[in-house]
């Protein structure tokens with residue numbers, strides 16, 4: 085070959101061969117390994133002007149976690165996105181690396197958009213995809229799921245033995261820290277988090293829900309349940325042929341008529357957390373007992389249906405979220421904040437399911453089953469049966485606390501302040517001492533959980549409020565509730581919030597002191613106005 089011939093060969097576009105996913109190449113027997121995903125993404129990126137790749141972060145074990153940016157304008161940064169005037173929509177898969185069909189569906193989506201076949205999805209929006217969020221868990225293959233394939237899959241935890249979907253308030257993993265940085269920088273209008281569920285037996289391959297925390301803006305949840313979900317579910321059924329259902333499980337497995345329940349309301353879960361940021365979120369849970377091919381194709385079609393909806397309605401969604409931001413900054417602190425909730429009926433749902441056989445479990449055999457199985461072993465029979473039952477998914481405040489104008493974090497809590505700032509919450513540092521009225525929490529009891537959870541011994545506090553005149557020292561940090569992320573602030577700083585920094589143990593050193601029988605003090609005060617002293621916005625460094 086001549087030198088010129090060689091040059092021509094090197095310059096030839098590589099688009100002749102389109103990439104094939106591991107599931108497609110193996111007849112849906114295997115799921116992709118980390119390197120398979122990376123190779124696949126590089127192959128798409130090389131041949132498509134619609135796809136750019138960026139590192140989201142480096143995992144605990146040193147793997148690059150890829151972020152795929154798809155746009156018509158070749159957007160690569162948040163600044164470039166802002167220049168287009170468009171909004172981003174974000175899909176994350178494989179947060180639990182044993183739940184793998186989302187990772188496969190995302191690769192197909194990236195190829196279909198990258199090839200131009202689904203390029204119309206980019207007309208009005210930029211699409212961000214993190215197809216393999218838990219890169220470290222992915223290749224630790226084992227028979228990690230007792231379901232309908234693939235034969236082997238990765239593990240739930242990341243390289244630090246953390247469940248990433250419990251890390252959204254305390255932010256201890258590089259993966260979730262990076263995703264929250266992405267939320268702050270790219271401000272996606274919607275976040276889809278893809279999982280697999282092995283709860284109750286039913287026939288729909290796709291289930292979905294949104295933020296269920298009682299402190300979310302109802303503007304957002306109303307939009308999801310009344311508009312987005314009905315439209316996306318109709319598209320999924322009529323255009324793509326897949327049934328879907330709001331996410332949940334039978335409240336009583338032995339008596340399905342009692343209701344269909346989702347009581348996962350804590351802010352530590354990604355889709356609840358994202359809702360508290362005044363943005364739309366979708367928890368996609370695909371049905372574990374459906375065969376693997378069905379799960380891949382149905383979840384791919386679900387994401388496609390959602391993206392078709394957001395593409396057609398992104399202006400309306402952006403306006404809704406802006407309204408939620410304005411309302412939150414102006415008035416959220418005037419409302420009571422729910423620290424405990426009861427779960428009530430949101431609406432009726434029809435679960436396409438089965439008649440069940442029930443076999444009582446002998447007392448001596450109970451230890452063979454996980455505690456949630458109860459007293460009766462339930463198995464689906466061949467007889468199909470639909471249950472129209474209440475969907476128990478509306479978290480209604482049971483115990484509330486009044487919110488202050490703002491909080492003051494006393495000096496000595498740098499780690500806690502760094503976490504507050506990492507969420508994107510604005511904080512200001514007092515430049516001098518000052519005197520003001522405040523409400524302090526008088527701690528009466530510090531109780532510890534019996535078991536370790538996510539590496540922590542959860543702390544619960546009992547106490548009462550006391551109005552005091554205080555000297556605030558220079559270096560204290562003021563957190564003003566008049567900001568769009570105000571819903572997150574009491575989640576982190578109220579002493580009895582289930583996901584507070586106190587609950588996760590970040591105030592332990594102040595709460596319990598050495599050589600003292602006296603209870604320590606809670607290092608966060610509630611204040612009714614801005615501290616009367618010059619302050620500087622702290623920039624997070």
Ligand SMILES: [Zn+2]
Pocket residue numbers: 180183279280
């Ligand atoms: Zn999961």
